[in-house]
Amino acid sequence: MKKYIILLLVLMIRLDATACESCKKSGGFTGITHGPGPDSNWDYLIVLVMVVITLYVLVASIRCFIKPGEKSEQHIKRMILNNMKP
Structure with missing residues (x-):
């Protein structure tokens, strides 16, 4: 298990080295987004709402x-269950 964690960390570090020029200029979002990244606080609000909805649906399911x-x-x-019994 320890080998997999180390491998994951090494791969995450390498993502920065393989980013394109546009991704490298994006600051804190290097290797995550392709382009400038979030423009305003509304972008963060939209992502937050999507995350909340997704988590609610996951928990409900x-x-x-x-x-x-x-x-x-x-x-x-x-x-269906009764038909599956031998």
Whole structure:
């Protein structure tokens, strides 16, 4: 496991060396974006909203997979699960 962490760190360091001239000029976003990067605080707000929505959908999906709310014996999942039993 230690070898993989070291390899990942080395690869992350090398990303800066392989960036194009436009990426190198972008400052803190070197190797992450192609071009100038965020122009204003609105760009950060948009990304933040997208991250919040994505995390909400991820948590809701995992919650539905782990603990589904359907308990009816007539639900379609029961028909599928019962057909899979040997």
